[in-house]
Amino acid sequence: MPIIEVDGLVKRFGEVEAVRGVSFEVREGEIFGFLGPNGAGKSTTIKILATLLLPTAGTARLAGFDVVRQPNQVRRAIGMVFQDPSLDDRLTAEQ
Structure with missing residues (x-):
């Protein structure tokens, strides 16, 4: 069984099709x-897989769980590390 399954994934923002049938x-x-060039839809696809965005069309499953119908199970099954730190650079370890 695949750990990630993506079939015909589409995401539109108004008239802009950010992800086209992946x-x-x-x-x-x-x-x-x-991999892909800037603007190819990589980040949008990852956000859909992480349940941060809903797809316009298509399906995506992680560890057997549907990202639309079972987002809580998907979130429990994955871990994410963001590219950029989200904490303020000026905070100390104690803060």
Whole structure:
């Protein structure tokens, strides 16, 4: 069973189609690179997989859970590390 299944994923923001019919599978233990030029829809796709955005069309499943119908189970099954730190640079460890 694939750990990530994406089929015909679409995300529109008004007239802009940020993700256009993306489909792929990643099996457990595989190393997978999600590459493309700026504006290709990579970040939007990841946000959908992380349940931060709803898709306009298509389906996505992580660990067997549907990102739209079972977002809480998806969130329990994944971990995310953001590219940029979200804490204020001026805070000390104690704060």
